[in-house]
Amino acid sequence: MANTEKTVELTYPQKAAAVIVSLGAEKASLLYQYMEPEDVETLTLEVARLGMLDAETTEAVLEEFYQSCMTNKAVTEGGLEYARAVLEKAFGSQAAINLLDKVTKSLKNREFAFLNKAEVKSLYSALQSERPQTMALVLSYVDPGKAAGVIEQLPPDRQIKVVEAIATMESASPAAIKIIEKEMERKFSSIVTSSNVKVGGIDYVASIMNNLDRSSEKSIFDGLNVNNAELADEIRKRMFVFEDIITLDDRAVQRVLANCDQRDVVLALKSANSEVSNKLFSNMSARLAESIRDDLEITTNVRMKDVEDSQQRIVGIIRDLEEKGEIVILKGGKDDIIA
Secondary structure, eight states: OOOGGGGGGSOHHHHHHHHHHHHOHHHHHHHHTTSOHHHHHHHHHHHHHHOOOOHHHHHHHHHHHHHHHHHHHHHHHHHHHHHHHHHHHHHOHHHHHHHHHHHHHHHHHHHTGGGGGSOHHHHHHHHTTSOHHHHHHHHTTSOHHHHHHHHHTSOHHHHHHHHHHHHTOOEEOHHHHHHHHHHTTTTOOOOOOSSOEEOOOHHHHHHHHHHSOHHHHHHHHHHHHHHOHHHHHHHHHHHSOGGGGGGSOHHHHHHHHHHSOHHHHHHHHTTOOHHHHHHHHTTSOHHHHHHHHHHHHHOOSOOHHHHHHHHHHHHHHHHHHHHTTSSOOOOTTOOOOOO
């Protein structure tokens, strides 16, 4: 099997050009028949610019192309689980996971790519009268910033229902997408995938919430706390994780540390990366830093659950301080800070 690490040096258009060159003019022309004119133009330019490729790079590009073709074929014919079995047998477990991850993202992006070309105003006009479940499915295919822009314009009760629907969504079947297509055929057009694609979910809705204005965020959480407090808490946890502490300014970190139990800081640092550790230590007094480093050395055989609990308590302190207006969490580029 070829070493595909060489292909990292090429862009995707360059890889496509390398495949076209390897196929030869006659076979390449057959592929061109299935491509959009602008794609043919782009690819032709890349072919012209490509120049010479060594045999090793060409072989690596073709191997990657073969894996991609085989992955798409397996997914189309039998769905993700069938594809997983085929790819594991052909390339091994880890390679199968990587290939499926790439193809599912590709399917999702391709099937509803037209949505990301629409303006927020147009998306809202098209979706405002739809059921929350329909809105949830459609918004799961656009970037979080646009989804937030649509949700912000909804009445508070509709905001809550749509956010809840997105958070609890796991996958969309071809039949479900076809129904959505039929309901909205005058508004949108799309290509339906022949396999389930993961959409929505709590992580995605947390991204949306991070992009909402604070009044909409508060209104949605207030409603969710009444209707589904457990879901509200889970979304809130995903909105700011412990590692996000590096996004806080130094004064905010110092304020947080002043409210933390030292034992929690020690446990939280047991699994922290160097960036987080440096952020915390650089905002401590020399005496406190020395004390915590000493505690870290003697704190061994710690359960992961205890580490995660400590990190979550620190995150809780951060959220509390934000709600009191004592620190600011920058979210989705929507906050302007005046020093």
